[in-house]
Amino acid sequence: MVDLKNVFKSFGSRQIIEDVSLKIKKGTITSFIGPNGAGKSTLISMISRLIAKDDGDITIDGKDVFKTKNNELAKKISILKQSNTINLKLTVRELVSFGRFPYSQGKLKKEDWEKVDEAIAYLELEEIQDKFLDQLSGGQRQRAHIAMTVAQDTEYILLDEPLNNLDMRHASQIMKTLRRLVDEMGKTIVIVIHDINFASCYSDHIVALKDGKIVKQGRACDVIDRCVLKEIYDMDIDIREIDSQRICFYY
Amino acid sequence: MGYKSKTIILAIISVSLALLYVFYDLTGNIDYILPRRIMKVGAIILTGGAIAFATVVFMTITNNRILTPSVLGLDSLYMLIQTVIIFIFGANSIVMMNSGLNYLISISAMILFSLVLYRFLFRGEGNNIYFLLLVGMILGTFFGSFTDFMQVLIDPNEFGIAQDRMFASINNVDRNLVYISILIIALVLLYFKRFYKYLDVLALGKDDAINLGVPFDYVVKRLLIVVAILISVATALIGPITFLGLLVVNVAYELMKTYRHFYIILGSVFISIIALLGGQFLVEKVFTFSTTVSVIINFIGGVYFIYLLLKENKSW
Numbered sequence: 001m002v003d004l005k006n007v008f009k010s011f012g013s014r015q016i017i018e019d020v021s022l023k024i025k026k027g028t029i030t031s032f033i034g035p036n037g038a039g040k041s042t043l044i045s046m047i048s049r050l051i052a053k054d055d056g057d058i059t060i061d062g063k064d065v066f067k068t069k070n071n072e073l074a075k076k077i078s079i080l081k082q083s084n085t086i087n088l089k090l091t092v093r094e095l096v097s098f099g100r101f102p103y104s105q106g107k108l109k110k111e112d113w114e115k116v117d118e119a120i121a122y123l124e125l126e127e128i129q130d131k132f133l134d135q136l137s138g139g140q141r142q143r144a145h146i147a148m149t150v151a152q153d154t155e156y157i158l159l160d161e162p163l164n165n166l167d168m169r170h171a172s173q174i175m176k177t178l179r180r181l182v183d184e185m186g187k188t189i190v191i192v193i194h195d196i197n198f199a200s201c202y203s204d205h206i207v208a209l210k211d212g213k214i215v216k217q218g219r220a221c222d223v224i225d226r227c228v229l230k231e232i233y234d235m236d237i238d239i240r241e242i243d244s245q246r247i248c249f250y251y
Numbered sequence: 252m253g254y255k256s257k258t259i260i261l262a263i264i265s266v267s268l269a270l271l272y273v274f275y276d277l278t279g280n281i282d283y284i285l286p287r288r289i290m291k292v293g294a295i296i297l298t299g300g301a302i303a304f305a306t307v308v309f310m311t312i313t314n315n316r317i318l319t320p321s322v323l324g325l326d327s328l329y330m331l332i333q334t335v336i337i338f339i340f341g342a343n344s345i346v347m348m349n350s351g352l353n354y355l356i357s358i359s360a361m362i363l364f365s366l367v368l369y370r371f372l373f374r375g376e377g378n379n380i381y382f383l384l385l386v387g388m389i390l391g392t393f394f395g396s397f398t399d400f401m402q403v404l405i406d407p408n409e410f411g412i413a414q415d416r417m418f419a420s421i422n423n424v425d426r427n428l429v430y431i432s433i434l435i436i437a438l439v440l441l442y443f444k445r446f447y448k449y450l451d452v453l454a455l456g457k458d459d460a461i462n463l464g465v466p467f468d469y470v471v472k473r474l475l476i477v478v479a480i481l482i483s484v485a486t487a488l489i490g491p492i493t494f495l496g497l498l499v500v501n502v503a504y505e506l507m508k509t510y511r512h513f514y515i516i517l518g519s520v521f522i523s524i525i526a527l528l529g530g531q532f533l534v535e536k537v538f539t540f541s542t543t544v545s546v547i548i549n550f551i552g553g554v555y556f557i558y559l560l561l562k563e564n565k566s567w
Binding site for chain 1: 448451452454455456457458459461462463464465466467508509510
């Protein structure tokens with residue numbers, strides 16, 4: 001379980017995160033939604049120790065993320081940030097094999113390569129596994145990066161806007177893969193997402209943030225609600241139920 | 252052709268050039284010439300290797316292929332030290348004439364400067380590497396201006412000697428300094444060994460490196476110290492020549508087409524040795540000592556960079 005208690009963060013004089021407490025249950029997809037500048041990315045970066053916190057406690061299965069050894073955490077939690085601009089001559093397979101670094105320290109054994117192959121198969125990247133990253137489309141590159149986190153084989157997977165710049169087909173493909181990771185492999189996934197309909201259809205829990213504070217958190221169907229969304233986005237959003245999925249019309 | 256065979260070819264070229272340099276036109280007093288030439292080749296391999304190695308590591312830490320360790324301000328500090336020595340003691344003083352003493356003063360000042368700079372800048376929480384580079388650049392410029400200022404004040408003859416120091420030269424290398432340099436570089440490499448495995452992961456960028464369990468701040472601080480010591484040794488041995496690193500590492504990346512640091516480092520080191528040996532050979536046989544190797548390296552490097560710019564420009 002990921003547990004945040006009274007977390008604060010400011011950059012200079014600007015308060016980015018203000019007194020955030022939340023718990024993320026195992027085996028679920030939790031989505032962070034909210035307008036730009038709400039602090040979603042900062043929050044996910046703090047959970048994954050990329051950014052230091054100012055105050056409060058962040059623990060994963062009882063271990064403080066800022067005090068536990070980095071390599072130990074790398075076997076427990078992985079993070080994928082939104083901009084993946086690696087300009088190295090790397091093939092997809094080589095990138096995915098980096099996911100084994102916490103276990104192999106660079107010297108991959110047979111089991112490590114098996115995990116790499118599994119991850120490649122899971123993301124259906126077999127055909128392009130020997131292509132260089134700079135020859136791929138945005139969607140393929142995003143899938144290659146997700147395959148790396150799958151190969152890392154952590155219980156918790158954090159993704160910062162994984163659907164950025166993807167078309168509908170690739171976006172839904174990635175959301176389905178994440179859903180499978182949770183349902184078949186028992187992973188716990190936290191994503192930052194802008195498209196509230198994707199959040200509504202694929203996540204178990206939603207945390208709605210605004211101005212660094214949690215406005216509402218709970219089951220997806222409770223947060224996708226006219227009043228709540230009005231408070232977050234200052235927009236009147238019509239919500240309809242289609243096949244028992246809540247879909248928002250905000251166009 | 253794969254990067255492995257390319258590495259072997261580069262190694263063969265380096266060795267052949269070294270042999271050519273040592274045995275070419277070997278006439279006259281062989282007992283005198285041969286050891287001198289071997290010492291020069293030794294100095295070239297040491298400096299070339301140290302600069303190439305340090306630049307690869309530095310580019311990986313900063314995730315930037317056009318930054319070289321010269322932004323840490325060590326070259327300018329070296330020039331400042333030389334000028335200050337001439338300013339205070341004069342060009343004929345023992346400190347200037349005794350290369351061993353000069354070497355020790357320069358190298359300890361440069362290493363001390365780096366350590367103080369790192370300690371000071373990494374004390375707080377916001378230990379951003381680009382902030383370190385910015386401060387290094389500003390201090391480098393400051394040292395440069397101060398050097399200019401002092402050079403205006405000194406005697407024109409002494410200014411000539413100071414200016415001579417501005418260009419790297421391998422024409423008179425002290426045997427003992429080569430031995431000391433070998434020892435320092437060997438110790439640094441021994442220290443570096445346990446950080447080697449992190450290089451490939453560091454090249455992915457800070458976020459990915461942390462995600463994959465690299466103790467980022469710890470490793471980067473120590474690698475920066477390794478870089479500073481290597482650059483100090485190379486600069487104190489033959490003079491400021493860090494531009495070489497920018498050139499050879501980029502050529503190595505273009506040539507090797509791999510991300511593996513093992514091959515990038517080997518490739519850069521060999522290319523660097525080839526460039527320095529070839530340059531020095533030209534200096535001695537073609538230009539008959541009318542120029543120094545760093546002038547040639549800078550000339551070729553400049554031309555190569557204009558080529559790179561034009562090539563990149565076309566692909567837009």
